[in-house]
Amino acid sequence: MIHARAFALVCVLVTGCGPSSPSDGAEAERAPTGAKPDAPAHPTAPAPAAFVSLRERATASGIAFRHRSGARGQRVMIEQLGGGVALLDYDGDGRQDLYFVDSGELPARSDEQAPGGNKLYRNLGGWKFEDVTARAGVAGRGYMMGAVAGDYDNDGDVDLYVTAYGSNSLLQNQGNGTFRDVTASAGCDDRRWSSGAAFVDYDGDGKLDLFVQNYVDFRVEEHRPYSMGGVDSYSPPDLFDPVACSLWRNRGDGTFEDVSGRTGIAEHPGKGLGVLVNDFDGDGASEIYCANDSTANFLFRLGSDARFEELGLSSGAGYGADGREEAGMGVDCGDLDGDGREELIVTNFFKEPNSIYRNDGGLNFTEISERTGTASAARKSLGFGVRLVDLDHDGVLDLVVNNGHVYDNAAQVDPPATWAQAPLLFRGLGKARFEDVLASQPAEFRRARVGRALACGDLDDDGDQDLVLMTLNGPAEVFENVGGERGAWLSVRCVGTRRDSTAIGARVEVQAGDFARSAQVRSGGSYLGQSELRVHFGLGALERVELVRVRWPGGGVDELRDVATRQQLVVVEGTSATPAAK
Numbered sequence: 001m002i003h004a005r006a007f008a009l010v011c012v013l014v015t016g017c018g019p020s021s022p023s024d025g026a027e028a029e030r031a032p033t034g035a036k037p038d039a040p041a042h043p044t045a046p047a048p049a050a051f052v053s054l055r056e057r058a059t060a061s062g063i064a065f066r067h068r069s070g071a072r073g074q075r076v077m078i079e080q081l082g083g084g085v086a087l088l089d090y091d092g093d094g095r096q097d098l099y100f101v102d103s104g105e106l107p108a109r110s111d112e113q114a115p116g117g118n119k120l121y122r123n124l125g126g127w128k129f130e131d132v133t134a135r136a137g138v139a140g141r142g143y144m145m146g147a148v149a150g151d152y153d154n155d156g157d158v159d160l161y162v163t164a165y166g167s168n169s170l171l172q173n174q175g176n177g178t179f180r181d182v183t184a185s186a187g188c189d190d191r192r193w194s195s196g197a198a199f200v201d202y203d204g205d206g207k208l209d210l211f212v213q214n215y216v217d218f219r220v221e222e223h224r225p226y227s228m229g230g231v232d233s234y235s236p237p238d239l240f241d242p243v244a245c246s247l248w249r250n251r252g253d254g255t256f257e258d259v260s261g262r263t264g265i266a267e268h269p270g271k272g273l274g275v276l277v278n279d280f281d282g283d284g285a286s287e288i289y290c291a292n293d294s295t296a297n298f299l300f301r302l303g304s305d306a307r308f309e310e311l312g313l314s315s316g317a318g319y320g321a322d323g324r325e326e327a328g329m330g331v332d333c334g335d336l337d338g339d340g341r342e343e344l345i346v347t348n349f350f351k352e353p354n355s356i357y358r359n360d361g362g363l364n365f366t367e368i369s370e371r372t373g374t375a376s377a378a379r380k381s382l383g384f385g386v387r388l389v390d391l392d393h394d395g396v397l398d399l400v401v402n403n404g405h406v407y408d409n410a411a412q413v414d415p416p417a418t419w420a421q422a423p424l425l426f427r428g429l430g431k432a433r434f435e436d437v438l439a440s441q442p443a444e445f446r447r448a449r450v451g452r453a454l455a456c457g458d459l460d461d462d463g464d465q466d467l468v469l470m471t472l473n474g475p476a477e478v479f480e481n482v483g484g485e486r487g488a489w490l491s492v493r494c495v496g497t498r499r500d501s502t503a504i505g506a507r508v509e510v511q512a513g514d515f516a517r518s519a520q521v522r523s524g525g526s527y528l529g530q531s532e533l534r535v536h537f538g539l540g541a542l543e544r545v546e547l548v549r550v551r552w553p554g555g556g557v558d559e560l561r562d563v564a565t566r567q568q569l570v571v572v573e574g575t576s577a578t579p580a581a582k
Helices: 375-379
Strands: 053-056 085-088 097-100 119-125 128-131 143-150 159-165 169-173 179-181 194-200 209-214 226-228 231-233 246-250 256-258 272-278 287-292 298-302 308-310 331-334 343-346 355-361 364-367 383-389 398-403 424-430 433-436 451-457 466-471 477-482 488-495 507-512 515-520 535-540 544-551 557-564 567-572 577-579
Touching: 085 143, 085 451, 085 466, 143 194, 159 194, 159 209, 194 287, 209 272, 272 331, 287 331, 331 383, 343 383, 383 466, 398 451, 398 466, 488 507, 488 544, 507 535, 515 535, 544 567, 557 567
Parallel strands: 194 272, 383 451, 488 567
Antiparallel strands: 053 477, 085 097, 097 119, 119 128, 143 159, 159 169, 169 179, 194 209, 209 246, 226 231, 246 256, 272 287, 287 298, 298 308, 331 343, 343 355, 355 364, 383 398, 398 424, 424 433, 451 466, 466 477, 488 535, 507 515, 507 544, 544 557, 567 577
16 A cells, blocks of 8 residues: 555466476476375466457446545545445345445545445346345445455355454345344444454354455544645555454354454554465365565464464565565466466555465465566556456466556656556466557557456356456456357356355366366455455366366365366265256
């Protein structure tokens, strides 16, 4: 963020990129530490002759949301961070709906709770959306930031948690197209400035708990003008104290308990913006990674004593390649070199590369952004939302970043930066290498915007991943994935029956000969929101896969053999999979 030096759940697209061939001498010496003994090799799929095209569809689809920052020229710090989005199937019809998070009028006090302007658009199919906000009761309250979704009460439908400056909200899905604000009775509010969040069953009891990031100790009523080199500007985060994250344990009776203190989370103050929950070492338990702004990033691992150990420094994923703290905003992960382990990517400030941390196994990481072909373009941008996603189905992850500066007068206070910035779009080449393909896109995608959140999902159920880009104080944009040469695909929706119905934490594995991919159902990720629940795989030339395996959070395993590709599967825990209803 601001830097002194200048069902809607995550659709986890953890596709491999082929066995890693060294890009330099250091890569050649990489040892396969932590690799699974039976993990097959991952061949690199050939790059298609033409990449996909991203076509804007919001206007024609009936989506008219516009984020409001409340800025009135005073340059109050909270004006520059909002603009979240979450994809969820709130009504259970199998289509991905869109929940846009507004900020609204700037509050005069930190405890002010004005009516919110969030919008819920129901997906009617055929690229038609209907604004159902009033009927659903999800406009929210206060100055809001982002949202995540999950079935916290295990009743089979998807609930929402909305982060905000001042007071967060838990919106319980009533199963009839409406939501109810149960924050007070549930006891999971956080009166600090909250940003990223994720549902996670951290204690393995089958109930979704809540992990909430908080940013800095700031109060709007204490705002004072600030200048850089004699030019009025927004205050950098360095002027404010860091704040610890919150962990709320789900008691199972509709209420939550704040366990931040007894689990050790409260012992680590940071300036959190992006959070990612994923099993990075393959031991069946997820770690929690926090991207922090101008403070070291956190990697939390739960120990046998029910307390979290913070491994950011020792893991190598806490700092930039030069050993300095960077300005982390958004975060995602994916297998970039085909060894079965997911790499981390963190978006950073202008003049900093977006950090890419190679997963060396055993919760050890090495920063490799300079070797990936992305660092030069990233230094010219200020990144927020980020997704590793196989857009062209060649079996190799591509990279999308939504960019925008935090200073409206960036050209004066942080030259040669601009406030509005074009996104980044890279085609994955395998072996953790990327090619810049932004120039091949339509003008509406390439245009400069003050970008914030970014999410992806199959909005038209045609098998590929579409994109949603949020703009600070501007319109939400939805891009349909069309054209290009692409391979086969498989979409998998996991439905839990013994525990959380949304199956957060489940891992899906796909195998066909030497070809193998895996993906974890995750909540949160990117920046201030999340992508769809369904797990998506690009499969290249494969028309069938030998095995689809789901490892459930409770320890159970379901397997399907000889599965046709180019279809949506629904895997219900303890039963067989079936094609998704259209």
